[in-house]
Structures are given as structure tokens and as C-alpha cells.
Amino acid sequence: VKPMLERLGAKVWDPSKVVVITDHYVPTYDDESRKIIRIARDWVREAGIDNFYDEQGICHVVLPERGHLRPGMFAVGGDSHSPTGGAFAAYMFGVGATEMLGVLVTGEIWLKVPHTIAMDFAGRLQAGVSAKDIMLFLIGRFGLDGGQYQAVEYRGVAIRALPMQERMTLCNMTAELGGQTGLISSDQVTKEFLKLPDQETWESDADAPLLAHHCFDATELAPQVAAPHSPANTKAVTEFRDVKPTLAYIGACTGAKLEDLRMASLVLKGRKARMRLVVAPASLRDQKAAENEGTLEVLQDAGAEFLGLGCGICAGYGGNVLGEDVVAISSTARNFKGRMGAASSQVYLASPYTVAATAVAGHICDPREMLQ
């Protein structure tokens, strides 16, 4: 962005409306990544941007955690998982670097007014089943373009019952479902998370037209697993009993928030991992909260190794990417060929519950068995 701004001789239209967060190239691991982060730090200072969070965690988690999102906002992010912001009833979507430059210079962007696709979940998720399972199920059912680049709205009592960070996982993986954004109406849970004073609720009009309305019963949903090399390659966890991963990974904006670490710890409490178990918490605040409440200790006692804050293995960055022929089970969002390392590596996607249960069992395992 910096050289493009210079070429235009333009300034940031409103530095108070810009938030910069380092996540993809931290912790720095070589000369190139150190250079990229140095450019970012220098530019933020020059451009007069006060909202800068350096090595505090992944942007989609840090942004709401530091109170930068509000229901009713219109926002864009420089990463495809930006629909995460929709969990706060903000219309948020991802853009590339050049388009972000356009926003930085003009404060404007074009948008085709989207249709709404409603995903309605009645009932209540069983213990050991999570938002991640809902998304893997939906992506398996409707495909990587099921969202048709429209607004996907998650509703129903099962969604209302979810804590804020689980709602974030739903909207986050709307990227894999192919929606422009994922949306959830704001309510008491939203207000408490953002520490908002009582204010109006943002929700769809009752008579708003829908492009599609899909209804499901959350109570019937089993934990889901997506086999290599697509998040749409999904089946119930019980179909994968013969798969024996060599690495279990809990990481990323999708799968290593405080709520995700808690899920893993429920399974791992008093148990030991039988394979390499790697945990990279999604934000510094979540990591500290997990430490204070004892969640991290449970993971550590189970044999987990911890990596630094950042996108890390999920984005294929850093020194810990998957080697040749590694079979991994991961709480992240994407298992495209070669994304997390070697093209010969195989990544199975699952919830933090299922990743933890698999680490303990030595093969892909239904976490409900361990939560009884």
C-alpha cells in the first residue's frame, strides 16, 4: 500500500477510521518477514494511524476484542476472513491490497446490494458439537460457492445460544462457504462482549425477502470432518475412524480463540496427547485469559507445544509449516493442497473438540465419547 500511496501522492482519508494489526508475518522468521513488518511499523507512524496492534494476535479476533466493531457498521478488512465482523451485525467483508488502497484514499468502495441467504438452526447443539461443525456441515452441503457472494445470515435458537466467539467462527467460515459476509443480529451477547451501553438492536426486518431459507435441527448435528483438500469434502466424524494423523493443530482466527481453547481443554483434561499437539492462540488477550483461568495449563499437561501469536501454519507462513507427507488434523479453516506446507501434506479440518479427541485417541475420534 505504501508505494501505491506515494505514487498517487495521496494521504489516508481518515486515519481515525483505520486499524492496523500485524498477524501474517509475525513472529518474524527471516529477513523478508522482518522487512515487511518494519515497513508496516514505519508506515503506521508516518500515516498517523493510532489504532495499531503489533503482535497482539490475529486481526479478526483483535479488532472486536479492542472495541473497534459496532453493530450497524460498514467495514472492510484486508483478509478473506473479514466476514468474521458480521458476527457483530456489522457488514464486513474482505478485499485485496489494491482495493484497500482505494478505500484508504477515498473512504469509498462499491458493492452490489446482496441478497440474503438465511441459515436457520432450531434446537440446541449437543455437547462436543460446535460452530465449526455447523460450518463444515453447511460447506459440505452447499459447496465452496454455496454463499453465492451474498449475505449469509445465521439465525434460530441454536445460534442465539452460542457465545460471541462461536458466532465469530460461523461468520469467519462464511468465506469458505463463498458468501460476501456472514451476519448475525445483535443481542445481549453482542452488547456484553463489546461492552456497549444499551442501544438499538440490529436485525433483519421480519418481512425482508430471502434468496433462500434453509432450516436445520442443530440437535441432530454430529461433529464434522473435512478431508483433504477441500473444506467442502465433509462427512460425519465417525466416517474417519481409520485416519491416523501425526499432528494435531489448534490455531488461527477460526480455531484458537479463548472459546476454542476451552473446548480443547474440556476434552484434554486429565488426558495425554498421543501425537504432536501444537497450539497457537489467536490473540494475546485470549492467551492471557486462558492462562488465568487454567485452560492453558490443561493443554500443557496434555503435552501441547505452543507457538507464537499470528496466522502461522494456517496461512503457510513461518518456520513451522507442514513437512512432506504430514497428516494433520486442524481447527483452522482451509485444507487446500499445499496451503499449510508441503503439497504432499494432508489436512483434515475439524472442531477444537475433535482435534483434541483425535490427539488423545491417535486416530480421528468423536469427541462426544470423551465428554460423557
Add this chain to the structure above:
Amino acid sequence: VRAWVLGDDIDTDVIVPGRTMKFGIEEIAKHCLEAVSPGFSRKIKPGDFLVAGRNFGCGSSREQAPAALKHLGVAALVAQSFAGLFYRNALNLGLAALVCAEAKRIRDGDRLELDFHRSTIANLTTGENLPFEPIPEHLMEMVRDGGLLPHLEKRLKCRTTS
């Protein structure tokens, strides 16, 4: 100029691997599509077309995906559908992305010719004419300018002179 045909759901990690993102576009482009079409970056010639099925470019927001294709000289992308984020990125870089419902009728190696006025792709190998959805005018103007950056440059210049 010929068509290079790919399948459905070609993702950005396949178009340009994440491990190459820290490098410049020249190096990134060398690895373009190598996981599904080994040697692609050496085989493709400037002016060639890339043709795909549904949801081309799904996955990340990385602009290096269309940038690498443009760097290799791809004249235009033709697909049954594009992932929204990739579509925006391609146009923002001045690379035409054409939605053609019948893209699957094009075979690998076919010779193609574009007609923007009539919004059709002429397949010179088979003699077929395939319609594509016209790109909205405000976006086409940007593509003609060479992408969002030169387009903004023009706009800002007009503003200072007027």
C-alpha cells in the same frame, strides 16, 4: 493464443502458494498453478486465455493470485463463475474476468478471440460463439484504465486540474 483449461473450485493457494508470498511477483509467478499444472508458468504465452469452471479463485484475499496471472501475460480469465473476492481483485488489477455460463464447452488448446462490444468469445477452433456477462460499465472503465491504481491516478489528477 490458446486456452488453458482448468476445473472447478481452483483456489488461491493453488494459484499462488502461501510460502511464496514474501517474494516479489516475478518469483511468485514462477510457482503459479504448479500444484495442478506443473510447468504452467513456463508453458503459458502472453495473450493466452485461462478458462475454468465454477468458483475460480476461491480462498484467500491475496491479490498476488490475479497479479501472477497478469504477470504471465494472461489476456483474460473466462469461467462459469468466480469467487467474489478474486473477481474484485482481478478487475482492480486491470485483468478482465469474464463470466461465461458455457465455459465448459471450451477445450484445452482451443484458440479464442474476445469481442467486448458483442460480449462474446469466439472459439476459432470449433467455430462456436459463446456469450459472456458484460462487466458493468464503471468497472470496465477501470479495467480499460489498467486497474484501480491508474484509475485513481486519473481521477485524482482530474480533481486537481478542475
